[in-house]
Amino acid sequence: MKLIAATLITLGAAGLLLAQAAPTAPDQNVRHVIGLDTIKRNATGTLTVQEGALRFKTGKAENTVSIAAIDDIFIGTETTQSGGKTGRVVKTAAIAAPYESGKVLTILMRTKVDILTVSFHDPDGAAHGAIFALPIGQAAIMRTQLVQAGAHASPDESQASAGSKP
Amino acid sequence: MSYRTTFVYVVLCSVLMLPSTAPAQAPAKPKLSASAVQIAMVEAGDIQIPAEFRFAVYERLVERVRESGAFQKVYRTGDRAADGVTDLVTLHTKVQGFQEGSQTKRELTTVFGATKVEVAASVTARDGHTLMDQKITGRVRFFGENLGVTNDLAKRIAKLLGEKF
Numbered sequence: 001m002k003l004i005a006a007t008l009i010t011l012g013a014a015g016l017l018l019a020q021a022a023p024t025a026p027d028q029n030v031r032h033v034i035g036l037d038t039i040k041r042n043a044t045g046t047l048t049v050q051e052g053a054l055r056f057k058t059g060k061a062e063n064t065v066s067i068a069a070i071d072d073i074f075i076g077t078e079t080t081q082s083g084g085k086t087g088r089v090v091k092t093a094a095i096a097a098p099y100e101s102g103k104v105l106t107i108l109m110r111t112k113v114d115i116l117t118v119s120f121h122d123p124d125g126a127a128h129g130a131i132f133a134l135p136i137g138q139a140a141i142m143r144t145q146l147v148q149a150g151a152h153a154s155p156d157e158s159q160a161s162a163g164s165k166p
Numbered sequence: 167m168s169y170r171t172t173f174v175y176v177v178l179c180s181v182l183m184l185p186s187t188a189p190a191q192a193p194a195k196p197k198l199s200a201s202a203v204q205i206a207m208v209e210a211g212d213i214q215i216p217a218e219f220r221f222a223v224y225e226r227l228v229e230r231v232r233e234s235g236a237f238q239k240v241y242r243t244g245d246r247a248a249d250g251v252t253d254l255v256t257l258h259t260k261v262q263g264f265q266e267g268s269q270t271k272r273e274l275t276t277v278f279g280a281t282k283v284e285v286a287a288s289v290t291a292r293d294g295h296t297l298m299d300q301k302i303t304g305r306v307r308f309f310g311e312n313l314g315v316t317n318d319l320a321k322r323i324a325k326l327l328g329e330k331f
Contacts, residue, residue: 033218033222033313034222034225034226035221035225074216074217074218076216076217076218078218078311078312078313079268079269079270079311080269080311081269081311110269110270115216115218117217117218117221119217119221121244124245124246124247125244125245125246126241126242126243126244126245126247127207127224127242127243127244128225128242129220129221129222129224129225131218131221131222131225131313
């Protein structure tokens with residue numbers, strides 16, 4: 001009996017350690033707000049730092065920005081509506097609900113996101129600004145990854161972008 | 167002279183005098199001309215505005231001005247390809263006011279929570295003289311997230327450029 005208990009505890013501890021050590025999968029829920037030429041606005045996909053580039057990949061398209069081309073990185077927050085396009089349709093339809101009860105959806109469907117702004121230049125020197133909406137808490141992690149990979153970022157700019165009101 | 171003749175005489179005189187008394191119509195201002203425009207990065211000056219708003223205005227401006235078709239070429243700031251263009255004009259936008267609202271308040275009350283960005287938009291020629299200078303305000307009043315204000319502002323600036331060029 002003691003042997004079974006010890007085995008279970010050992011297995012449990014090992015599982016916990018493995019879970020902590022495993023690399024986190026890239027978040028599939030990053031929204032491209034604007035700024036990448038080959039990606040549609042409001043497309044969702046994954047944002048990763050790989051092979052010296054910032055990669056944004058959707059089901060149909062991919063765009064990379066070389067780390068060396070990044071001039072600055074800013075983070076901020078924004079309160080927006082969850083549910084994407086479907087959420088917008090539902091909210092629009094709810095306007096017809098009696099006694100303005102549809103407005104309850106506004107409260108229920110609000111969500112806070114991080115905003116990551118990456119300022120970069122193309123091979124001709126032209127300035128671009130790519131803006132992404134990430135799940136809350138992810139922008140700072142992404143910024144750290146980019147800086148560790150060699151991206152240029154103003155040290156005090158991370159706090160410059162104040163959060164938006166809900 | 168009968169009353170009838172007097173009346174006809176007065177009416178005739180009035181009709182004849184009309185062209186001289188009517189206000190002279192202002193001649194239509196000739197449109198400015200340039201084949202290319204370079205969009206400068208949005209300047210914040212002393213105004214506290216989050217970076218995402220500045221960059222979103224810049225990106226939207228590039229998009230909207232391209233769509234407007236007012237210029238054959240639209241260059242971004244820093245683009246070396248613009249160096250050789252002789253009749254290049256530059257669009258400058260400087261933020262003069264920013265009021266960040268709240269999407270939730272807007273949608274619940276429809277009166278409060280508007281987001282507003284006020285900019286001074288100016289166009290300068292290569293020699294530095296100002297061709298156009300105007301104050302423009304972008305707003306988001308009801309639906310949409312705060313960043314939507316950048317689209318409204320860019321739309322207004324692109325429309326103004328379409329009218330002037």
